[in-house]
Amino acid sequence: MEDCAQMSMDQVEERLRSLIEDWGLSPFGKNIAFMWLSKAAIDETDQLSRLRQWTVMQLNKRQRPANVSPWQFGCPNLLPGLRSQPVWLEDMYDTFPWIRKLETAFPVIRDEMLQLKHSTANFQPYRAPSWAGVKQAADGVGSISHDAGDWNVFYLHLHDVDYAQNRALCPMTTSILESIDQHYEHAFFSALAPQTHITKHHGPTNKKLRCHLPLVVPSEDSCRLRVGDEIVHVREGECFVFDDSFEHEAWNDHPTKSRIVLVVDVWHPSLSGPETKFFKFLRKARLKMERKHAEGDQDGFYQILKDAQHLQANPDAIWT
Template sequence: MQAEVRAKTGTATGPAMWRNSGRDPRSTPHRTPDLTVISGAPQPGAPLAAEPGRPLIIRVGKHLRGVFDRLIASSSLVSNDPVLDVRDFAWTQLLREHWRDIRDEAVAVALRGEASPSLATISPDHRAIAEIDKWRSFFLWGYGYPIDENLVRCPRTRDLVAQIPGLNSAFFSILAPGTHIPEHRGVTKGLITCHLGLIVPRDGDVRMRVHDRTVRWSEGETLVFDDTYNHAVWNDTSGTRVVLLIQFERPLRNPGKWIADAFLNVVRRSAFVQDAVRNIGDWNAAVKQLDV
């Protein structure tokens, strides 16, 4: 897809979501790409709505995932609870020890201008839950696909995250002040999610409900949970919440591992992933054009 770009003038603090975070990037003028860089992307203020006409494999897969998830859960080598014990995942200590390095790269790169597109812009399947300019993302890996140009810009985070066993996805998840992400659930029980708190505002309540548990982030701490349980997020503060979001493969015995691997291989080749990876590339290309 050929990206079409229209420039507009702004400040490097970007949209209002970056304000009051306590860590504003520099304030030199810059230009940012218009949302039309991605075909079909909703405009700011558009109502939440699922993308119509999604491929059959995605629609069928959502109906069958309950069957697969039960089979995978029966083979799990770790708890199937909504929130898991971080001590069961020794590598999380590495993230906690170096969280300031990761945060500094997020501030210098992901929070700068329009480097991080709205999740609804790049991922059609998130348009039912993610408002434009409310939930942004800066991807390093997406379903096993490295985003090389982003990895180069965050070398310390890249090297740390590369040590995670079974890494599937890694991105800076950026939530604007006043944002509510409605209840939703993940794609497969074969993946587990980890959040590393990087910027957590303290002038209100920023929280997530996972099934029947309510959890809160702390800077420098990790939270591990099963996103196949319904979960919802609130940022009831005047600041921006930033976490490093990691998805990794659930430790499994067979036959659950065979099932999880086969399901993930299908997902990685589906439009659910391929559209998003292509859109990230188009967005980054548009940003580069504006820097010429």
């Protein structure tokens, strides 16, 4: 296929509009996206350099940027020009100053999470579409991503689904999340039952990073996360940030007690403000269209989320 560098401006514009057409946006969304990408094409400053590189990569039908880690090859959406490392620990507090607030609030967040045991709203089994999990769930709702034990979640934010009722039960946690400038609007409590293994997998993109605040950890030697070729041992009240575009997996090897963490996704700090604004717009526009087109798809992400909300999580898999 002809590289866009050898094409005329009219040919580039035609291919750009064809690219945007594939995103499934509304007519208004298509026009906004075209304006953004056209601006990136002529802006020679660093503010839009990653968006510009990504656009060229998309136009040239390249699957991923050059020089990415082999551990990221399974991630479907990789943006060029971002700082890339499996785990962010060395300068974590300088890069993510809000983490100090999160760790300071650890007792309050932990208490709100523990109070859910007595609430009518509770954790739900983690489920995914059939193509994204390890095997089909026994109850027929989606697939599971663990090959041992049990995995349950309590969503606070996820893909513009309405979890206001859940957030109302955790007002302090919600307030702290809303104070994070780069919040990706994806946050949840994650409970691994005793002797649970979440199998190796990749996140959907490197445009975001993932922060864990461990709330309940039975013992340091029983709970760990592998990200790429690095191992993180989990400690209560101590955050860590990792890039979930790298292959990763998690364990709770404790024989009798669960591990519970708060998971918070944030936009990658290498993105400029304008780039984050564009990708926020694109993400929300695509989620809106995907949700509209997903109606009636029993193996679709949104239908599975809806069905899983009505499933009863095993209390012993959470509150042991």
